[in-house]
Amino acid sequence: MNRSTIAFVAGLCTVGTIALAASHEAPPQIKARQGAMQVVGYNLGLVGGMARGDAEYDAATAQVAADNLVAMSMLHLEPLFPADTLGIEGTRSLPAIAENWDGFQEDWETYGTAVAALQAVAGDGLEGVQAAMGDVGKSCGGCHDDFRLKN
Template identity: 45%
Template sequence: MKNTFILLTGLAFLGSTAAVAQSDFSGHLKARQGQFRILAINLGILGAMAKGEAPYDAEAAQHAADTLKAVSMIHEPPLWPEGSDNMSIEGTRALPSIWDEREDFLAKWAGLGEAVSGMQEVAGTGQEAVGPALGKVGGACKACHDKHRAPDT
């Protein structure tokens, strides 16, 4: 009886630890999703200007590009603790490959940084420069999404 009690207590503790650990990822998940929302908003500003859907505004374009660069400089590893993938928690499309192929994931994040640096250099110089730079940023996003993000269901 005593052994059963100890076993059940231990299992209850482990179960509650797992639940706490999973809920501990909510802040990480919100932070990285917020980061991607900031990217999306600013890419939308630049995309609308590049397509002529919004008037080109050099100052607004530069601010958007500067914001993209700032977000790309966030040190990613703290936002992606192991166990915060779509197989382990709900509310994310992050594939386990982010941890299984960590160097590739971080290289793709660095590729985004390079692409937004190019955007930052040209965003304020004219509408004709925004489109090609935006294509490079989109390519960097796609490279990571194709490999490390589950499709939208």
């Protein structure tokens, strides 16, 4: 494992730890899902920054981030989103998740497909990352529009 990969994994662990510590009073399901979304957001930030030109493209970092996004897309969501933890203070997950579980699951699968396409091109150049990020962003927005409390 090269140094940048080790540093990346260490940073990822730190982000997850901070997310869990910050939500220490929340039920474990909320802590787990918020931690998972922090990991997703961190990795999206890495490749998104490259795609927008805010960060220099680095093939190894882009590939690791895309690999992590695919790994996260394989999570089974049922334990993270029980109905009694939706729509409560301190969370942005709406009761609509429980009301339309099939739609929520479909959105998650769409996200999985989009990040798998990103994974296939992440290490091959900036142009492929930029092209793939459009579908990734759409998949995130599709879920957030219907199932997450607006800021």
